[in-house]
Amino acid sequence: MTIAFTQVLEARKRIAGRILRTPMREAAALSERVGVVVRLKYEHHQTTGSFKLRGATNAILSLDRTAREAGVIAASTGNHGRALAYAARLSGVPAAICMSKLVPHNKRQAIQALGAEIHIVGSSQDDAQAEAERLIAARGMTMVPPFDMADVIAGQGTLGLEIMEDAPDTLTVLVPLSGGGLISGTALAVKTLNPNVRVIGVTMERGAAMQASIDAGRPVAVEEVATLADSLGGGIGLANRHTFEMTRRYVDEIVLVSEAEIAAAIRTAYFEEGEVIEGAAAVGIAALDARKVKPVGPVVVVLSGKNIDMALHRRIILGETPDLSAEA
Numbered sequence: 461m462t463i464a465f466t467q468v469l470e471a472r473k474r475i476a477g478r479i480l481r482t483p484m485r486e487a488a489a490l491s492e493r494v495g496v497v498v499r500l501k502y503e504h505h506q507t508t509g510s511f512k513l514r515g516a517t518n519a520i521l522s523l524d525r526t527a528r529e530a531g532v533i534a535a536s537t538g539n540h541g542r543a544l545a546y547a548a549r550l551s552g553v554p555a556a557i558c559m560s561k562l563v564p565h566n567k568r569q570a571i572q573a574l575g576a577e578i579h580i581v582g583s584s585q586d587d588a589q590a591e592a593e594r595l596i597a598a599r600g601m602t603m604v605p606p607f608d609m610a611d612v613i614a615g616q617g618t619l620g621l622e623i624m625e626d627a628p629d630t631l632t633v634l635v636p637l638s639g640g641g642l643i644s645g646t647a648l649a650v651k652t653l654n655p656n657v658r659v660i661g662v663t664m665e666r667g668a669a670m671q672a673s674i675d676a677g678r679p680v681a682v683e684e685v686a687t688l689a690d691s692l693g694g695g696i697g698l699a700n701r702h703t704f705e706m707t708r709r710y711v712d713e714i715v716l717v718s719e720a721e722i723a724a725a726i727r728t729a730y731f732e733e734g735e736v737i738e739g740a741a742a743v744g745i746a747a748l749d750a751r752k753v754k755p756v757g758p759v760v761v762v763l764s765g766k767n768i769d770m771a772l773h774r775r776i777i778l779g780e781t782p783d784l785s786a787e788a
C-alpha cells in the first residue's frame with residue numbers, strides 16, 4: 461500500500477512548530493572533488509539527533525483521543541525510541557519502550573530521561589516485541605513502528621518537501637536506507653515536485669535487507685552483523701505493508717558502501733565540515749567519495765543523524781576503521 465502526497469502535506473501542517481526546519485549547506489571540498497555542487501541536508505541537527513522525530517511526531521498527533529490517552533509503544537532503543545519518547549512527552553501522551561536486558565545502560569537511561577516507561581524483558585529483540593504486544597492487548601496502547609506505518613512515512617516525507625523548497629534545482633538526492641521509511645516519504649515528496657530528480661538509497665554492505673528483498677522480489681530476512689552504521693541494522697519485516705512497495709516504485713538505485721568507506725565519510729564530515737555524524741548518516745558522503753554514484757548535480761546528501769558513541773567516534777577520527785563484529 462503506498463501513501464499519497466497529500467498525506468505528506470498534511471503531516472507538515474501537523475508537525476509544524478514541533479520539529480526544526482533543518483538547514484542545507486554546500487559542501488565546498490566535496491563538491492570540488494566530485495565536480496558538481498553537493499549540498500548537505502543537516503538533519504543530524506534535528507531535535508533528538510535524527511529525522512525520526514518527524515515521523516514519530518506525525519504518528520502521535522494523528523491519534524484520536526482514546527488512543528492518545530492509552531499511549532504509544534515501540535520496541536526500539538535507537539533513534540526511533542528516543543524520538544517517540546520525546547514526541548510523546550511533548551504531547552502529553554504516555555509512552556512505553558520495550559527492550560531486552562542486553563541493551564546497554566546508557567541507552568536505557570537516555571530513553572528513561574525523556575520520560576518514557578521502560579520495560580526490560582528477555583534477552584532478544586523478539587522478547588521485547590512480545591512484551592510490546594502484551595501491553596497493546598492489556599492496555600490498548602498503539603504500536604508506532606520505526607518505518608512501516610503510513611503516518612510515520614508521511615512525517616519523514618516532510619524532509620523531501622524542505623529539500624525541494626530550499627534547493628529546487630536538485631537533480632540527485634542520496635538517502636540513507638534501512639527499513640525504507642525515510643526514503644519512501646522523501647522520494648514520494650521529491651518526485652511529486654519534480655519527477656526528473658533521481659533518488660538513490662545508500663546502505664551498508666553488511667546486512668542490506670531492502671536490497672536483498674528487492675532482489676528476491678519479496679521481503680526477506682538477512683543476517684544481522686554489527687556495523688558502524690548501526691541505525692541501518694535490522695530487517696524490513698516479512699509482512700512489510702508500505703516501504704517495500706514504495707521503495708520499489710520510487711527509488712532509482714540502491715548503492716552499498718563498506719565499513720572503511722563509512723569510517724572515511726565520518727572523518728570527512730568532521731574535518732571538512734566540523735560536523736559529528738553517526739555511521740548511518742555518513743553513507744551518502746561515502747557513496748560519492750567512493751565514486752559509487754554518478755554525480756548528476758546539484759546533489760543533495762541527507763545527513764540523517766548524529767547519535768554515535770563518542771568514544772567510537774574518536775577512534776574513527778584518529779584514523780581507525782573499528783570492526784564492530786569482531787569486538788561484539
Ligand SMILES: *Cc1c(COP(=O)(O)O)cnc(C)c1O
Pocket residue numbers: 510511512539540606607636637638639640641642643691692738740741764765766
Ligand atoms: C532510522 C535511521 C535511518 C534509516 O531510516 P529507514 O526509514 O529505516 O530507512 C537512517 N539514518 C538514521 C540516523 C536513522 O536513525
